[in-house]
Amino acid sequence: MRSRFTRLVVLVAGIAVATSACGKYSISSIRSLKAFKDANEFYARSEYKGAIPLYEKSILHNPDFGYTYFFLGNSYDNLYKPSHKGEPENDAYLPKAVENYRKAIDKLQGQPGEQAAQYRKLSYEYLIAAYGSDKLNDFEKAEPIARELIATVPNEPGNYQALGKLYEDQGRYDEAEASFIKAIEVKPSDPLGYQILAGYYNRQGEFEKTIDAFQKRANMEPNNPEAWHTMGSFYFDKVSRDKALDKKVGLSYTMKGLEAEDKALALNAEYFEALSFKNQLLRAQANFEKDPARQKALIAEADQLREKAIALQAKQNASAAAADAAKKAGGK
DSSP states (O other): OHHHHHHHHHHHHTSOOOOSTTOOOOHHHHHHHHHHHHHHHHHHTTOHHHHHHHHHHHHHHOTTOHHHHHHHHHHHHHHOOGGGTTOHHHHTHHHHHHHHHHHHHHHHTTOOSHHHHHHHHHHHHHHHHHTSTTTTOOHHHHHHHHHHHHHHSTTOHHHHHHHHHHHHHTTOHHHHHHHHHHHHHHOTTOHHHHHHHHHHHHHTTOHHHHHHHHHHHHHHSTTOHHHHHHHHHHHHHHHHHOTTOOHHHHHHHHHHHHHHHHHHHHHOTTOHHHHHHHHHHHHHHHHHOOOHHHHHHHHHHHHHHHHHHHHHHHHHHHHHHHHHHHHHHHTO
């Protein structure tokens, strides 16, 4: 997120400022743009206290430039620290952030260009987050804003997911689930929707629903080894942590986990994480076996995978170190 804003702030700095009904520049608009660019330099360095007075100066000269309100609000937002909640100076940042996000939404409405729509959407998202449970904790204000965003951009899955998270934080789980499912209905071809739904089910302790969502995600991107490995890792976590798990069910989960890791390794034979989890799943399978010879064979296979994983990790670490050294040498 930080790097995205750094890139976008440079692009926004080049946007011409509309300063009058006839579209001509004025001294005020030039001064506003100069202050905006100067503020962006502080913002890009995360020096928000230095950016704030310059953004305010930019607004003073041109109160209709909607982008400035977003960055002013985000500067106040970034200054707020949840760990300092209760301290007057710290707590004063959020109302100022909220005020400016709201102004950005209003000022950017109807503005031409993709960037205006993008920053208006970001203003909504950050405004919702400011009312979230870890900041102002005001669901009554956050919910209508989330619904306003959905009405503005009805085909964006992330908007329904934001609403779902608000409901989840309030313990309104039926509405939360419905919102996460609606996000998938809006864009059923997006694997991320299934991944987020799986995360929700996992937080609720719904293992079968979690796996079903991950399976649908893997079906959407069958050539992504990470999608299959994620399932394998969740199967292993369930088998290793749930001490009350029926042995028959545990063995079934173990075999399904191995199947998922095998699919990941078929796509990427040097997938370190998949090798590591297959090693652990084989050991789990051995625990379910009664035949000593079969147990021994499974442990031997697991040992081979462990050694391969260790060697692969060492190789990858060496390559990363060499690349880092080359980068440093090239920068001199």
